[in-house]
Amino acid sequence: MGGVLKPVAIAALEGAAGDEAVEIEIEGWISPFEAEPASRYFALVEESPCCIGCLPREAARRVEVFAEDDIAIDGAKVRLRGRLHRLDHDDAGWRFQLREARRIDTRADPEANFTRRRVLHVGAMAGLTGLTALGLPGCTTPADVAAARAQGLQPIEGTPTVDVHSHDGGLIGLARVQGHGPFRPLAEPMRDGGMAVVCLAIVSDTPTHHLTPDHRIRPFRDPAPGELQAYGQLSFERLHALVKAQGLAIVATADDLRRARSDRPSIVVSAEGGDFLEGRVERVDQAYTQWTLRHLQLTHYRVNELGDIQTEAPVHGGLTPVGAEVIRRCNRLGIVVDVAHGTYELVQQAAAVTTRPLVLSHTSLSPKPAARSRLISPAHARVVADTGGLIGIWPPKARFPDLPALATGMARMVDVVGVDHVALGSDMRGLTGPSVFDSYRDLPLLSKAMLDHGFSADEVRRILGGNYVRVFGATLEAGSG
Ligand SMILES: [Zn+2]
Numbered sequence: 001m002g003g004v005l006k007p008v009a010i011a012a013l014e015g016a017a018g019d020e021a022v023e024i025e026i027e028g029w030i031s032p033f034e035a036e037p038a039s040r041y042f043a044l045v046e047e048s049p050c051c052i053g054c055l056p057r058e059a060a061r062r063v064e065v066f067a068e069d070d071i072a073i074d075g076a077k078v079r080l081r082g083r084l085h086r087l088d089h090d091d092a093g094w095r096f097q098l099r100e101a102r103r104i105d106t107r108a109d110p111e112a113n114f115t116r117r118r119v120l121h122v123g124a125m126a127g128l129t130g131l132t133a134l135g136l137p138g139c140t141t142p143a144d145v146a147a148a149r150a151q152g153l154q155p156i157e158g159t160p161t162v163d164v165h166s167h168d169g170g171l172i173g174l175a176r177v178q179g180h181g182p183f184r185p186l187a188e189p190m191r192d193g194g195m196a197v198v199c200l201a202i203v204s205d206t207p208t209h210h211l212t213p214d215h216r217i218r219p220f221r222d223p224a225p226g227e228l229q230a231y232g233q234l235s236f237e238r239l240h241a242l243v244k245a246q247g248l249a250i251v252a253t254a255d256d257l258r259r260a261r262s263d264r265p266s267i268v269v270s271a272e273g274g275d276f277l278e279g280r281v282e283r284v285d286q287a288y289t290q291w292t293l294r295h296l297q298l299t300h301y302r303v304n305e306l307g308d309i310q311t312e313a314p315v316h317g318g319l320t321p322v323g324a325e326v327i328r329r330c331n332r333l334g335i336v337v338d339v340a341h342g343t344y345e346l347v348q349q350a351a352a353v354t355t356r357p358l359v360l361s362h363t364s365l366s367p368k369p370a371a372r373s374r375l376i377s378p379a380h381a382r383v384v385a386d387t388g389g390l391i392g393i394w395p396p397k398a399r400f401p402d403l404p405a406l407a408t409g410m411a412r413m414v415d416v417v418g419v420d421h422v423a424l425g426s427d428m429r430g431l432t433g434p435s436v437f438d439s440y441r442d443l444p445l446l447s448k449a450m451l452d453h454g455f456s457a458d459e460v461r462r463i464l465g466g467n468y469v470r471v472f473g474a475t476l477e478a479g480s481g
């Protein structure tokens with residue numbers, strides 16, 4: 001028996017108009033997006049997945065599943081019933097979606113509710129959709145990377161590769177920060193993959209937010225006075241300990257960035273959320289001097305003293321006066337201002353205040369973002385680009401199932417704001433689910449996917465570093481912005 005999709009469903013879908021769905025039963029393995037015992041959102045694939053978030057490359061061999069209730073992820077083959085939709089132009093590259101899904105087998109009685117009338121192999125479906133069932137593995141091998149590197153980009157003097165938002169190296173997380181937990185390798189995968197610079201961000205509001213059962217990150221309490229400042233200090237200390245332990249270089253000037261090379265990887269000290277400031281603008285100067293802070297994201301998952309966030313109801317009507325003061329201070333000192341997580345109103349107001357380009361480091365484009373979504377509209381993107389700034393595209397697998405889909409996501413943003421205003425913002429080790437770009441060793445695969453998509457080598461270099469070099473230079477060098 002086997003196969004993710006069954007012919008009756010496919011035939012019905014072929015005949016169905018528009019968004020019409022058919023009620024079906026599907027059998028396969030759950031490929032979860034997170035290491036959780038149960039989930040309402042995952043992919044169903046036809047073979048037991050080899051790792052978390054592992055997906056076949058072809059859209060025809062995976063189904064995006066939204067379940068009515070949590071479904072246990074126990075490694076067993078499952079049978080689901082739900083309404084199957086065919087997606088004709090999904091940004092994220094999904095073609096089939098099962099909604100209102102529920103598990104109809106049980107481990108005690110695997111044949112419960114089983115009906116045999118709808119069974120066929122996925123190959124038949126692939127035929128119906130005009131695809132070839134190649135059976136490519138979802139996970140990449142060192143040989144894939146080596147091959148991509150051989151065909152890929154050679155580094156160019158003065159244009160280092162840059163990831164504009166990352167937490168890699170085991171930097172963040174309450175238990176790790178407070179318990180001084182071990183680091184993960186960062187310098188080594190950067191060297192291996194040819195990544196010269198990452199904007200490495202501490203997170204200072206972690207003690208006050210948590211993951212809700214529906215997989216959203218939300219604040220659950222107010223911080224005590226001094227609490228987030230202290231947690232921020234601890235986090236910056238940890239960042240500097242990581243830098244020292246792995247022999248990373250710290251970018252302090254625009255020239256440092258231009259000269260950065262992947263054989264001696266560098267970081268830009270960054271903070272996701274100005275919560276550690278606790279509304280005190282002079283702490284920006286302290287962080288600039290004490291920690292070499294050069295990239296500050298105003299807000300994160302807590303409506304803080306600086307402004308409103310996309311994932312909670314607005315409180316301030318956008319940017320606060322303190323937020324505006326922090327931007328002016330960053331402009332004067334030479335710190336990149338990052339408006340990721342801020343509301344559209346905050347971004348518009350920040351654009352009116354700043355005299356330097358803005359960065360929105362990790363998101364992707366949506367024609368019409370849902371309420372509380374972290375994605376941004378074309379208008380939102382244009383506000384950032386109009387400051388001369390850039391937008392980092394992030395790689396959650398739930399959004400972009402594979403690297404070609406991520407390259408397409410970058411191209412969609414380029415269509416809106418132009419190639420000089422797009423970058424890579426991996427959010428590495430900061431995403432709540434798996435990422436299609438979760439190791440710097442895979443950088444050659446990403447640049448190859450971008451070249452395959454049709455970007456020129458020069459465009460790939462701009463997106464994967466050159467644009468950030470421009471923004472950083474304009475921010476740190478007085479008079480050039
Ligand atoms: Zn974030």
Ligand SMILES: [Zn+2]
Nearest residue numbers: 167272427430
């Ligand atoms: Zn992040």
